[in-house]
Amino acid sequence: MAEVETQVRCSKADCPVASGGGCSEGYDPIQSCPYYGRTADDDVDEGVAGFEDRERASSVDDDVVPLASGEALDGLEVDVFLRWRPATFVTIVGDRDSGKTTLVAAFYDRFLRGPFADHIFAGSRTLVGLEKRSHYARADSGRAKPDTPRTSISEGLSYFHFAVRSVALPAPRTDLMLTDRAGETYRQARSNSELVPQLTELSQADRVVLLLDGARIADAVTRAGAMQAVRQSLRAFLDGGGLRHESVVQVVTTKIDLLERHPEQAAIRDQLTAFKDRLVQSFAPRLASLTFWDIAARDPDGLYPPAYGVEPLFRNWLTPYEVTVAPAVLPGTLLSEFDKLLLRTPLETLP
Ligand SMILES: Nc1nc2c(ncn2[C@@H]2O[C@H](COP(=O)(O)OP(=O)(O)OP(=O)(O)O)[C@@H](O)[C@H]2O)c(=O)[nH]1
Ligand SMILES: [Mg+2]
Incomplete structure (x- = not known):
């Protein structure tokens, strides 16, 4: 359980924040640090640390690694x-x-x-x-x-x-x-x-x-x-x-x-x-x-x-917007009691 918390709080492997200490990047509050609240997975494929990895790699071979x-x-x-x-x-x-x-x-x-x-x-x-x-x-x-x-x-x-x-x-x-x-x-x-x-x-x-x-x-x-x-x-x-x-x-x-x-x-x-x-x-x-x-x-x-x-x-x-779909207007005149029941039925109970 403690391990999950550690992973989530800071993606820098050596940062003391992960073990309850101060931010190694010097950010105060610590939440403003771009590494804070990230997982190691986040940094593998994007974000600040991912960017730095690519930057380091690109200095080795500029033709191979695109620089974000x-x-x-x-x-x-x-x-x-x-x-x-x-x-x-x-x-x-x-x-x-x-x-x-x-x-x-x-x-x-x-x-x-x-x-x-x-x-x-x-x-x-x-x-x-x-x-x-x-x-x-x-x-x-x-x-x-x-x-x-x-x-x-x-x-x-x-x-x-x-x-x-x-x-x-x-x-x-x-x-x-x-x-x-x-x-x-x-x-x-x-x-x-x-x-x-x-x-x-x-x-x-x-x-x-x-x-x-x-x-x-x-x-x-x-x-x-x-x-x-x-x-x-x-x-x-x-x-x-x-x-x-x-x-x-x-x-x-x-x-x-x-x-x-x-x-x-x-x-x-x-x-x-x-x-x-x-x-x-x-x-x-x-x-x-x-x-x-x-x-x-x-x-x-x-x-x-x-x-x-x-x-x-x-x-x-x-918050995802919930689309409320208006019920289709029923064609024709409703004559039988069974048809009229439709009009009296609350919308939320209709299929
Ligand atoms: N008083 C006040 N000024 C504001 C506020 N928000 C923005 N401004 C000012 O409004 C001016 C225009 O703001 P921008 O964000 O550049 O406007 P824009 O819509 O991006 O304009 P364009 O890039 O020209 O399309 C700037 O001088 C801002 O400082 C606000 O909440 N209060
Ligand atoms: Mg603008």
């Missing part, structure tokens, strides 16, 4: 990944500056601080990419306020990989793929639904997270445009086939720190409520689910904790 870059993955690399592990896909959509990359970076930073939503970070194929997206938010970038590098159109579609494991050990690991793309591409697609089929991340998604930019909502001049952008995106994605009856869509208002401190907070809340009601009326019947969430991924003034509001979203991503 740790950068964000593209579609082909994700296909290779899926050959050996399933993953849950979270597609993050939004206009320029709406907060897509910051959400990914904040999610990563939150895991580096320790367990998040009863889960620990169990490795990533894209550590270098995540570090680059997080750098401007750190003090050593020399910036007075945290920031995020802009995503350019030429980067195309990027996937960021997170392997997470429940703190209730031993527990199976879950692999999440979070997407990122330049907001400009989404702006073009919502103006022209013929471009939607090129957004392959929509049909692949287990969750489509559509960002409503809180900074634009906070400004009376840009407010209507920000709401219109979300509405237009939903319409274009549905018309262009990117979203379907099976799609689970989460409209997430970002930068909520700017709204909850706003002098017109109450009026804005009323406008948002009316807007969401209209979205539900227009689009909910065409989707599996349409829900609304609020986050402040990274309040630059630090009044809201990092990744504020992201925890319930993350828990939702980890």
Whole structure:
């Protein structure tokens, strides 16, 4: 029993954490160490230690062993990944500056601080990419306020990989793929639904997270445009086939720190409520689910904790969506008492 616990807690063979001591890599808390919570098996075929093994081997013979870059993955690399592990896909959509990359970076930073939503970070194929997206938010970038590098159109579609494991050990690991793309591409697609089929991340998604930019909502001049952008995106994605009856869509208002401190907070809340009601009326019947969430991924003034509001979203991503299938409408008129019995039978008792 003790042996199982040892294997699960740290994948470094010589690390004292495995026997109840401190982290040999110097991480504090120990959960932020990329080796923590991993099994030796994890490191054989992927992750930080696996990457280091390949790096060492490649210095011996560069032609034989491919070197994993740790950068964000593209579609082909994700296909290779899926050959050996399933993953849950979270597609993050939004206009320029709406907060897509910051959400990914904040999610990563939150895991580096320790367990998040009863889960620990169990490795990533894209550590270098995540570090680059997080750098401007750190003090050593020399910036007075945290920031995020802009995503350019030429980067195309990027996937960021997170392997997470429940703190209730031993527990199976879950692999999440979070997407990122330049907001400009989404702006073009919502103006022209013929471009939607090129957004392959929509049909692949287990969750489509559509960002409503809180900074634009906070400004009376840009407010209507920000709401219109979300509405237009939903319409274009549905018309262009990117979203379907099976799609689970989460409209997430970002930068909520700017709204909850706003002098017109109450009026804005009323406008948002009316807007969401209209979205539900227009689009909910065409989707599996349409829900609304609020986050402040990274309040630059630090009044809201990092990744504020992201925890319930993350828990939702980890929970497989149960599709409730509506019973087929029975054709014809039901005349006999036996037929009518069908109408009186509770749905859950029907085969
Ligand atoms: N106040 C506040 N600002 C935020 C928050 N999240 C992100 N921002 C800021 O919003 C700006 C845009 O964020 P990005 O994550 O780069 O937006 P994006 O959607 O990736 O934009 P593109 O890459 O251009 O498509 C940055 O200056 C962030 O610092 C937040 O929770 N609160
Ligand atoms: Mg970006």
